[in-house]
Amino acid sequence: DSGVTQTPKHLITATGQRVTLRCSPRSGDLSVYWYQQSLDQGLQFLIQYYNGEERAKGNILERFSAQQFPDLHSELNLSSLELGDSALYFCASSAVDSNSPLHFGNGTRLTVT
Amino acid sequence: AQSVTQLDSQVPVFEEAPVELRCNYSSSVSVYLFWYVQYPNQGLQLLLKYLSGSTLVKGINGFEAEFNKSQTSFHLRKPSVHISDTAEYFCAVIYTGGFKTIFGAGTRLFVKA
Numbered sequence: 332d333s334g335v336t337q338t339p340k341h342l343i344t345a346t347g348q349r350v351t352l353r354c355s356p357r358s359g360d361l362s363v364y365w366y367q368q369s370l371d372q373g374l375q376f377l378i379q380y381y382n383g384e385e386r387a388k389g390n391i392l393e394r395f396s397a398q399q400f401p402d403l404h405s406e407l408n409l410s411s412l413e414l415g416d417s418a419l420y421f422c423a424s425s426a427v428d429s430n431s432p433l434h435f436g437n438g439t440r441l442t443v444t
Numbered sequence: 445a446q447s448v449t450q451l452d453s454q455v456p457v458f459e460e461a462p463v464e465l466r467c468n469y470s471s472s473v474s475v476y477l478f479w480y481v482q483y484p485n486q487g488l489q490l491l492l493k494y495l496s497g498s499t500l501v502k503g504i505n506g507f508e509a510e511f512n513k514s515q516t517s518f519h520l521r522k523p524s525v526h527i528s529d530t531a532e533y534f535c536a537v538i539y540t541g542g543f544k545t546i547f548g549a550g551t552r553l554f555v556k557a
Contacts, residue, residue, distance in 0.1 A: 333487060364545070373549045374488075374534065387544045421487055429543050430476040430495050433536075435487030 334358060337422050337436035345444055349410040352439045354422030356403055362386070362425045363405040364433060365397055369418040380405055412443045446470055448537050450548035458556050459527055465520040465551045467535030474540035477518040479509055482532045482550075491533070494518065505529065530555045 334357035344350055356363050365377040367390075376389035380399035391397075394412075399405045409416060419440050423433040451466040469475060476495050480488040492503025499511040509520045518535060535548040 333489070335487070362543075374547045376544060376547075379543065381543075389544070423487075429541070430538055432478055432490045432493055433480075433488070433545055435480075435489070437485075437487045 333434040333436065335422060335424050335434050335436035337420075337439050339439060340437070341440050341442075343442045343444065344412060346412055346414060348412050348443075349408065350412065350441065352407040352409070352420050352422075352441075354405045354407070354424075354436060356405070356422075356424030357434050360424035360426055360434070361403065362427070362431075363399055363403070364423040364425070365391075365405070365407050366421040366423065367418045368421060368438070372418075374421075377407070409441070414443050417441055417443045446537075446539055446546055448535050448546050448548035450533075450535050450551045452551050453549065454552045454554065456554045456556060457525055460524045462523050463521065463525050463529075463553065465533050465535075465553065467518045467520065467548060469516050469518070469535075469537045469546075471516070471539065476538040476540070477509075477511060478536040478538075478545070479503065479507070479518070479520050480534045480536060480547075481505075482534065484531075488534060491520070525553070525555045527555050527557060529553060 336355040361382045364379045367375045377391040379387040397407045419438045421438045423435045425431040447470040478493045479491040482488045494511045502508045532550045
């Protein structure tokens with residue numbers, strides 16, 4: 332058990348809809364990362380937060396947004412969903428140091444129909 | 445650009461045979477290196493990491509990796525694989541001074557009886 336909790340595990344929704352994915356980091360970790368994993372694109376870094384502030388941005392679409400709250404949990408919001416957004420979305424957390432390994436949750440599988 | 449290349453997308457191997465999964469990164473500046481494993485329907489787990497010191501790093505489940513700075517490589521090895529090692533393996537790098545973990549595309553290891 333990595334200590335990172337993601338909810339929900341599965342999500343099925345229709346095109347054009349909006350969903351929110353939630354992540355609780357490992358106890359003591361201040362950094363939260365979001366990744367998208369699909370068969371054709373592999374593991375893509377979306378965004379990182381550190382102690383409530385955005386730290387780094389990757390291949391995140393403008394339709395997607397995220398935030399980290401004072402209790403350090405994070406939410407990833409996906410709007411105007413398209414079929415191509417179907418993927419596994421992983422949250423990971425790490426300790427303060429920049430050389431810290433990532434601890435991954437089990438992911439949320441999003442299916443857009 | 446900073447990148448990680450995993451040279452083999454799939455590696456089939458018979459049980460009890462040795463295996464090497466190859467990984468190269470793009471720059472010779474100081475790096476921190478990691479191997480993660482992803483079992484079906486799970487998130488990624490840390491196998492091993494290289495931060496500094498000895499270039500031969502031992503990880504969990506009998507895996508080891510060797511850091512070669514001149515060849516900018518961090519290949520993963522196991523002398524004798526088991527059926528249970530069937531999974532996807534990701535090489536990852538953090539460039540010193542950076543905050544982002546860059547992942548390779550993954551290598552799917554398939555162990556046959």
